């Protein structure tokens with residue numbers, strides 16, 4: 452006799468438009484789905500053995516579909532769970548529709564549907580955190596109940612008309628101290644998945660495993676959706692972290708640890724967290740802001756982190772000019788950014804940084820000047836990102852309210868007008884999304900980004916002389932083409 456329910460947690464491969472599975476730099480476990488799995492097993496211990504995790508990059512698209520299907524067929528109800536992201540929402544949609552053809556129930560959650568729930572084909576979506584929904588759904592009553600916290604239901608009438616009912620607002624209050632225990636069901640990760648960190652976090656090719664011990668961020672930058680997704684910043688107790696880390700080390704073959712907290716160094720017990728990492732002895736990376744890395748306290752924290760195995764830190768500097776930092780809503784100045792980089796560097800920690808270009812007043816000359824400021828810093832690498840409009844960010848709200856305009860002049864009346872649409876906004880970076888720069892077109896921003904990435908590669912990457920020479924040749928050829936193209940356009 453089949454069991455009443457099985458759950459398939461599907462970690463879809465990250466495949467941006469124009470790429471194929473496996474081409475991106477990063478492939479990491481889905482901490483969100485592992486947390487939901489742990490919440491289910493905690494809410495109903497008979498679910499142990501009935502929740503399985505599938506990794507699309509490991510299995511490939513078709514095999515993944517087949518593996519999920521054959522697993523779920525062994526139960527009366529098959530429940531599929533997926534996390535949604537804006538840039539790859541079309542892929543989540545394709546998978547959901549394929550699963551629905553087999554009669555499985557599909558639930559979606561995560562950053563995209565939290566802001567755009569009605570864009571989904573899933574039977575129900577969860578807005579915000581998903582732990583409360585799992586605690587309400589399990590033990591499974593035999594049907595999808597109404598009134599589940601954060602859940603919004605897709606209703607289709609006999610004529611095929613779709614309407615939505617249920618939660619209107621995301622749930623964002625669940626504190627890390629209220630997460631299930633263990634916070635992440637690492638024990639469900641199938642063997643043989645080859646996780647990898649992107650270049651900026653790669654530690655000599657060691658297999659990374661991720662962990663997080665907080666929700667949200669102390670800042671609220673205008674381009675970022677951390678606040679819209681997670682609500683106010685809150686950190687978890689150190690004891691929970693110790694337990695989660697042990698659980699991870701027992702069940703995975705982690706060779707390096709990636710912290711996914713938005714700002715690890717601001718954790719009030721950061722020193723204790725570092726002491727635990729020192730006892731584990733694995734190298735690690737994390738994200739942080741410039742703010743906790745100021746003055747002598749910042750120097751001390753950086754030294755402690757290095758001593759505890761921290762090899763590289765990702766700092767979202769975003770700009771080295773105060774007026775641009777202000778425009779981005781950063782709570783840091785160029786001077787603070789510089790000090791944070793130097794404190795980390797002096798402690799022996801490599802710094803990966805990010806730079807956002809394409810603000811309304813940006814010009815080619817101004818960006819060129821800023822590039823020099825970045826290149827004067829002792830950075831390990833520097834990501835160049837063209838400002839994109841993430842759903843739920845301050846920028847997206849300003850555009851919808853008419854207080855900011857897109858550079859292409861497209862009329863934006865609702866948040867839906869900002870969803871990725873390559874026909875409307877072009878397929879250059881940011882794919883299918885508008886840019887905001889008044890003085891540089893999307894094409895010009897892409898050209899500048901490419902030019903800057905070449906300069907950064909040459910300036911920052913330590914390489915043997917021959918490679919350097921090859922790169923210099925390629926760069927000169929590229930620069931020649933670029934100048935010709937700009938001259939032609941002018």
Ligand code: B12
Pocket residue numbers: 462464465466477478479480481482483484486487531532533534535536537538539558559560561562563576577579580581582584663667675676677680711712713841842
């Ligand atoms: C790790 C990470 C990645 C990893 C993803 C690894 C993976 N398999 O999950 C990698 C490096 C691949 C990645 C890539 C990208 N990322 Co990313 N990433 C993160 C990061 C730093 C941590 C995510 C995490 O682990 N959170 C902790 C877990 C516990 O929380 P969670 O995933 O949100 O899950 C909870 C809820 O969302 C919900 N939930 C989630 N899924 C589901 C499913 C169901 C069924 C239910 C009911 C509930 C539910 O319940 C969970 C528990 O409460 C976040 C920032 C952040 N702090 O969240 C950005 C973030 C998610 N990424 C973001 C972006 C923009 C990207 C990229 C587009 C970057 C790029 N330009 O390439 C790509 C796109 C990814 C894709 N698949 O399309 C944005 C998302 C914006 C958006 N609207 O899509 C975020 C929010 C960062 C930001 N503030 O801008 N990312």
Ligand code: SF4
Pocket residue numbers: 668669670671672675676677678713740767
């Ligand atoms: S500091 Fe980073 S994570 Fe925090 S709000 Fe700003 S961009 Fe988002």
